[in-house]
Amino acid sequence: MPTDQPFEPDQLDQEAHARQILDDRASAEKLAAGGDARGPQGIERAVRDILMEIGEDPEREGLVRTPERMHRMWIELTCGYHVDPDRLINGAVFDVGYSEMVVIKGIPFYSLCEHHMLPFFGTASVGYLPRGRVIGLSKIPRVVEMYARRLQVQERLTQQIADFLQGRLNPYGVGVVIEAQHLCLAMRGVQKGGATMVTSSVLGTFRTTKGTRDEFMAHLDRATPRV
Numbered sequence: 001m002p003t004d005q006p007f008e009p010d011q012l013d014q015e016a017h018a019r020q021i022l023d024d025r026a027s028a029e030k031l032a033a034g035g036d037a038r039g040p041q042g043i044e045r046a047v048r049d050i051l052m053e054i055g056e057d058p059e060r061e062g063l064v065r066t067p068e069r070m071h072r073m074w075i076e077l078t079c080g081y082h083v084d085p086d087r088l089i090n091g092a093v094f095d096v097g098y099s100e101m102v103v104i105k106g107i108p109f110y111s112l113c114e115h116h117m118l119p120f121f122g123t124a125s126v127g128y129l130p131r132g133r134v135i136g137l138s139k140i141p142r143v144v145e146m147y148a149r150r151l152q153v154q155e156r157l158t159q160q161i162a163d164f165l166q167g168r169l170n171p172y173g174v175g176v177v178i179e180a181q182h183l184c185l186a187m188r189g190v191q192k193g194g195a196t197m198v199t200s201s202v203l204g205t206f207r208t209t210k211g212t213r214d215e216f217m218a219h220l221d222r223a224t225p226r227v
């Protein structure tokens with residue numbers, strides 16, 4: 001059982017992963033097609049309104065299909081709302097006697113800040129101390145993605161990942177650290193480009209026991225071993 005492996009995309013079952021994203025998107029699209037108060041074309045209409053409001057011509061060649069593209073894009077970027085968590089971890093939680101810390105670090109993610117709907121992105125690192133149950137390694141990035149593909153604030157994203165693993169695995173403790181850059185900071189206002197925001201959530205023994213927390217943080221500080 002690897003305990004300190006960096007996240008490597010080739011460790012994932014890429015095909016199942018891609019299939020899952022398509023499934024999530026399909027159920028999101030079904031919902032969108034059902035329409036809201038503005039009808040099924042609500043996003044297109046809203047994008048057209050924005051284009052006109054900023055003084056653009058929504059009919060010019062480069063923009064004419066933009067509302068439709070944005071509709072599809074928004075469904076994809078927010079498909080985390082429609083992920084079924086039971087299905088996500090289905091068959092991937094195992095009873096084992098392993099009781100050392102499991103750490104998976106450097107999981108890349110892309111999310112959208114709920115205040116400006118601009119991207120924030122970076123990496124998430126997750127550790128937990130199993131109490132007889134572990135989750136398949138490839139599922140942790142999927143949990144991160146389920147919460148990242150929504151409108152978020154980084155603090156809540158961090159907390160939700162920790163709460164989910166605590167609730168599903170009942171480990172002795174969980175730690176999540178997220179480092180991210182926010183385009184709403186970099187592109188507008190004070191333009192603090194390049195600043196990284198770090199958030200953490202520690203539960204159970206990761207909160208109460210300094211030794212456990214230190215062990216987790218030491219894993220995160222350690223340079224990724226080359227293989």
Ligand SMILES: [Zn+2]
Pocket residue numbers: 113114115116117118182184185
């Ligand atoms: Zn923002």
